[in-house]
Amino acid sequence: MIVDFNMLPEESKVWIYQCNRSFTDEEIREIESKLDVFLDNWTAHGSDLQAGYKIVYKRFIVIGLDQQVGAATGCSIDASVYFIQELEKEYQVDLLDKMNVSYKQGEFIAYKTLIDFKKMAKEKAVSKNTIVFNNLVVNIAEFKENWEVPASDSWHSRFLK
Structure with missing residues (x-):
């Protein structure tokens, strides 16, 4: 279930994906729409996860998860990585390289x-x-x-x- 990122508790887990270039305004609108769908359907062992996101400086996708409601599992984390990989392919960007x-x-x-x-x-x-x-x-x-x-x-x- 998607929630407003700013309403997530301070102890909520975050994942930050930095882009190797700035997203265009149109790309941001598209990515936000895709994030809305993904996070609204994101689950762990069939239970909804409460998560939100923000896109910062047109370069960083930040996903937050309220782990008090439900923690991400291996499968749900894999699903989020797959989602990010799909964004990389579609927009021809690098989001996962931590180096x-x-x-x-x-x-x-x-x-x-x-x-x-x-x-x-x-x-x-x-x-x-x-x-x-x-x-x-x-x-x-x-x-x-x-x-x-x-x-x-x-x-x-x-x-x-």
Whole structure:
């Protein structure tokens, strides 16, 4: 069952899928429609899951799940990954590769491979103050507090000397 993302409890599980490019406004409308259908029908062992989503900066699909109502199981997680893979195919984008980094350059969102980000750190093209997106956050509370942070406060700090 789909619910408003902003109404999900702070401890709700989140999955963040970063895109290698910005979605167009038309693509966002289409993806939102597909997310509405998928989440409205998402179940675990036949029980409805209460989930919501938001698309942030035209690049990030964030799905939240109220695990107090029902936790995702292997099959339901597989279904969500399959859904994301279908979006990748349809829109010819990369959403599942965790070895890429998104960060802010002013108001622009940049997307680099981890290797390129490491090079940029070595060359001082990014710094400990560069705002990065920590897609390893696990719940809505962490998403709100620790998703968009200076690189010095994230796992990215290991590349900054």
